[in-house]
Amino acid sequence: MTRRQHEELVGVLAMLITFAIGGAVVAAFAGDTVIPILAVLAIAFAKGRLVVLDFLELRGGHHPMRVALLAWLCILLTAAFARSLTAFWIG
Numbered sequence: 001m002t003r004r005q006h007e008e009l010v011g012v013l014a015m016l017i018t019f020a021i022g023g024a025v026v027a028a029f030a031g032d033t034v035i036p037i038l039a040v041l042a043i044a045f046a047k048g049r050l051v052v053l054d055f056l057e058l059r060g061g062h063h064p065m066r067v068a069l070l071a072w073l074c075i076l077l078t079a080a081f082a083r084s085l086t087a088f089w090i091g
Contacts, residue, residue, distance in 0.1 A: 012054045019047045037084045041077050048073040 001009075023043040030036035049070065053059040058066040 009054065012050055016047055016050055019043050019050075023047075032088065034085065034088060037081065041081055044080075045073060045077055048077075 023040050026036050026039050026043070030040070052066060052069045052073070056065075056069070058069070
C-alpha cells in the first residue's frame with residue numbers, strides 16, 4: 001500500500017466514522033416519523049457503499065461482486081424500511 005492509498009483510506013475511515021455518528025444523532029432525535037428513518041437508511045447506504053468500494057477494494061471497474069454486494073445492501077435497506085413502515089402503521 002502506497003502512502004497516497006493509505007491517506008485515502010484514512011480519509012474514507014474518517015468519513016465512515018462521521019456517517020456513523022451522524023446516523024446515531026439522527027436516530028436519537030428521530031421520534032416517530034418516517035423521514036428520519038429514511039435519513040438513517042440513506043446514511044447506512046453511504047457507509048455500506050464506502051465499505052464495498054474502498055475497504056473491499058472493488059472501486060475499479062464493474063466487478064460482479066461489487067454489483068452483487070451493492071444489490072444486497074439495497075435489498076437489506078429496503079427490508080429495513082418496509083419493517084419500519086409496518087411498525088409505524090401498526091403501532
